[in-house]
Amino acid sequence: MELPECPVCLQTYDGDGTIPRVLACGHSVCEACLVQLPQHFTDTVRCPACTQLVKYPTQQGPSALPKNIDLLRICLEHSSSSASSSNNSGKAKQSFENDHPRFWSDEFYATWKDWILPEDVVSIESEPSDDEQPGLCSVLRGRFGSTSKLKGRVCFKDHHSLSLAQIVSLPSVNDSKFKFSYVALMMKCLDGMKEEERNELGLILRVSTKLSRICKAYGLWRDSVDGRLFLVCERHKVNLSGKFDDFRNGFSGGCGDSLNKDGVCGFAMIGINICEALIDLHSEGLVAGSFGLSCFCLDELGGIYVDLNETLVMGRKVRRKIMNAVSTREMVRDRQVGEICNELLKNQVFVCPELLFELLQKEDIALENGCYPVGYNSDVWSLACVLLHLLIGNELFQHVPEINEENSSDLSTWYISWVEGVKSLLEHKLGTEYLFLRQTLYKCLNTNPGSRPHVSDVRKCIRELLIKPQFDVVACVENEVNKDSNCHCLILGELCPLPKERSQAKKDHESHERDNGCHEELDRQGKERIGKSFTGDLSGAMVELKDLQGHLDCITGLAVGGDFLFSSSFDKTVRVWSLQDFSHVHTFRGHEHKVMALAYVDDEPPLCISGDSEGGIFIWGITVPLGEGPLKKWYEQKDWRFSGIHALTISRRRYLYTGSGDRSIKAWSLQNGSLSCTMNGHRSVVSTLSVCDEVLYSGSWDGTIRLWSLNDHSPLAVLGEDMPREMTSVLSITADRHTLVASHENGCVKVWRNDVYMKSERLHNGAIFAITMQGRWLYTGGWDKVVNFQELSGDEFQFDVKPVGSILSSAVITALLCWQGKIFVGYADKSIKVYYNSN
CATH class of the missing domain: 3.30.40.10 (Zinc/RING finger domain, C3HC4 (zinc finger))
Known part of the structure; x- marks a missing residue:
């Protein structure tokens, strides 16, 4: 025992x-x-x-x-x-029920939620040109005022310029009834990405917020027009490409091509800043492998930053050019590689040789020669080209040798010819005074990355143009990276090849040919990334199943029981509908005033109870055949100031509770309709009632929720009195064993978890008249004619109300009810719609 x-x-x-x-x-x-x-x-x-x-x-x-x-x-x-x-x-701990499929895990949501920017935070002011596709780097404008905060992360000022880089596109959803929320679409878009893509995106976001020389990433934003997901970063008004002519004039002093002393100092300041930006980038394990002047921008004080968005866009341009150049070839010879290099240089895109060969191999192209691995010194080659561009000017590209019979058979001959031309131009610009600088830049152009100097060595060399080594007390202090550590190349990563790779296109084409099918070429906007599975998930959301018509005025209440759906209305009737085919079965008539509330009693025999605006309480029998008149009726005592029933609920102790306009809650015996007790305490109309675990919850227009013991009807607690600034009328409440949710006139819901107040969340633009909860799913509707779906998750320490989707309606929502995967919605326009979760 x-x-x-x-x-x-x-x-x-x-x-x-x-x-x-x-x-x-x-x-x-x-x-x-x-x-x-x-x-x-x-x-x-x-x-x-x-x-x-x-x-x-x-x-x-x-x-x-x-x-x-x-x-x-x-x-x-x-x-x-x-x-x-x-x-x-x-x-x-009791877990939430799985009434709907989960679109993401709590861990996934926690990882990405703080990086999601609000939908209305930015607007695209200029569409990208064809040259900018498939990447995008457009000017955006913040819509928030200078004092508005953005998820606690950043404050956008009016007319604040930002930069975008497209990450992926979300397929359009044709379901006109159900609309997934912005956050849900963002999460699903991220979930549809490959794990490698998400890891790289997370790395870029974290790095940009840590480093001082990288343009800050604000987060991720989705364009609601076409579903594109963008990485949003700060954008300084000036980049090196836009100020190139000014720099060149400053270096030469406006007289001749040679650099004067002031010009050398100006070049040194810019060069040091560029080197320090790259050192910052390398310190977090990131490598670009390809740069141009447009990848660097300046702030108001002249500080130079790496623009990761522009770097991604440039990487996509490089990959597209390579794909176009080798689209019909199975082997690339030196002549073709030389042609690609020639075109890239003339377009002022500086791709290091080892990265170029690596990209060709990624396109399943056989190469005649091997190549070196991509590493931190790959950026040194591109850095040297940027510095040479600043020193020499556009002549650097005008003297790129053409591919001809003499150099077409050997790529090294073409490359040596170009380097010799660079040496000649550099000697002409610098003369014989800056030998160490020239030698350092020559070494940077070595085809072997191991023979190139490190970025910190280039910085030291440029610094000596300003400060002699014997006077440079900090020359030995450098922020170098571990040369043996693994690095991540952005252009070789998963975010740059936005167009479908050629090798995969070939496999898809062969597969479709075997099936004798036909498949359109996927566009270069990356829409294929999400896949058919996600489209199926979206199309399988809430769909309209039935539209119930018959009432002559606003719907006020819904209840389910005994294979019937009951609905009450301002038209003074209670209608009964079959849950099998949603046909109209019967109409209870007898009320002389508006029916305000409705309840079902699952007892023997089953009952339906309705209350009207003049205090009338009617009990209807549900035994088939349904009767015409009520089994019993009575009226609460009228108060000359306030009157009428506003809410009804039932307890297992066979008590009927009514919330009234006279600010009281009354307990009635279902045996004989006698008044058992009156509970006072509210200071205004009692608008909503709910019973859970032997506790009666009452909400009022006074902004409070009161808890009453069902054992002796004594008061237990008052919620809301300690929040006077937020006190707005409570219009509806719903409760289960662990969670209490109240909706308010200002469009907010307040959530308590295990008796602890968790949070207040604004879900609607206007009053929330109806609210219901089933498991972890919360449904709300009100004045703004929208039914919102939210997922509740968390515990006593951290709780979230995650927006999942919505149903757009043409009328105000006045009643909500969940039952067996279906959602019943009552409207102010007299209709009742049934939505079904097809998942």
Whole structure:
């Protein structure tokens, strides 16, 4: 025989240390554990056995509660025998029900939610030209004022310029009834990406917020017009490409081609800043492999930053040029590689040789020669070209040798010819005074990355143009990276090849040919990234199943029971609908005033109860055949100032509770319709009622929620009084064992989890008249004619209300009900619509 034990500490009761005390719900807990139980409300406590909220004498302590003499007698009689141990370590947390498929895990949501920018934070002012496709780098304008905060992460000023880089596109969804929320679409878009793509995107976001020489990434934003997902970064008004002519004039002093002393100093300042930006980039393991002047921008103080968005866009241009050049070839010879290099240089795109060969191999092209691996010194080659461009000017590209019969058979001959031309131009510009600078830049152009100097060495060389080594006290202090560590090349990464790669296109083409099918070429906007599975998920969302017509005025209440759907209306009737085919079955008539509330009693016999605006309470029999008149009716006592029933609910103790315009809650016996008690405390109309775990919740226009014990109808707690600034009318509440949600006139919902206030969230533009909860899913609707779907997740420490989607309507939503995967929506335009979750 197992001896009685405390449900908290699992110790056997005795008359000395573990004394059982009886709570109002009938369960017993030892004195020591009662003292330790959390008290979220004054003079109340949650029973650890049944979780019911019961009265507890805080001042007197547990000694004021009666002892459980029967339990003590059993324990004392068996004191000689050892108490059996319990394997239960405590009550397990109740998980939310899975009424709808989960689109993301809590861990995935927590990882990405802070990077999602609001939908209305930016607007595209200029569409990209064809040259900018498939990447995009457009000017955006913030819509927030200078004091508006953005997810606690950044403050956008009016007319603040930003830059975009397209990451992926979301397929369009043709379902006109259900619209997924912006956050849900963003999450699903991220979920549809390959893991390698998400890892790279996360790396870029983290790096950009850590480093001072990288343009800051604000987060991710989705264009609602075409579904494109963008990486949003800060954009400085000036880049090196735009100021190139000014720099060149400054270097030469406006007289001749040679650099004067001031010009050398100006070049050195710019060169040092560029080197430091690259050192910052390399310190976090990132490598570009290809740069142009447009990849660097300047702030108001002349500081130079790496624009990662522009770097991604340039990488996509490089990959597209290579794809176009080798689209019909199975092997690329030196002549073709030389032609590609020639075109890239003339377009001022500086791709290091090893990256070029690596990209060709990625396109399944056989090469005649091998290549070196891409690493940190790959950026040194591109850096040298940027510096040479600043020093030499556009002549650097005008003297690129053409591919001819003499150099077409050997790529090295073409390359040596170009390097010799660069040397000649550089000697002409610098003369013989800056030998060390020239030698360093020559080494940077070495085809072997291992023979090139490091970025920090280039920085030292340029710094010596300003400060002699013997005076440079910080010359030995450099922020170098571990040369042996692994690096991530942006252009070789997963975010740059936005167009479908040629090798995959060939496989798809062959596969479709085998199936004798036909498949259109996927566009270069990346829409194929999400795949058919995601499109299927979206199209399988809530769809309209039935439109119930018959009422002559606004719908006020919905209830389900006994294979019927019941609906009440301002037209003074209660209609009955079949849940099999949603046909109209019957109409209860008898009310002389607007029917305001509705409830179903699952008893023997089953009953439907309705209340009207003049205090009339009607009880209807549900036994088939349905009767014409009510089984019973009575009226609450009228108050000359306030009157009418605004809310109804039922308890298992066969009590009917009414919320009235006279600010009271009344308990009525269902046996004879007698008034059992009146609960007072609210200061305005009691607008909504709900019963859960032997607790009655009442919401009022006074902005508060009151909790009442169903054992003796005594008050337990008041919610909302400690938030006077946020007090707006409570219009609807819903509760389960752990969660209480209240909707308000200002479009907000407030959430309590295990008696702890968690958060307030604005879900609608206007009053929320109807709210219902099923498992972890919360449904709300109101004045803005939208039914919103939210997922509730979290615990006592962190709680989230995640927007999932919405149903756009043509009328105000006045009633909501969930039942077996279906959502019943009552509207102010007299209609009732049934939506079905096809998933």
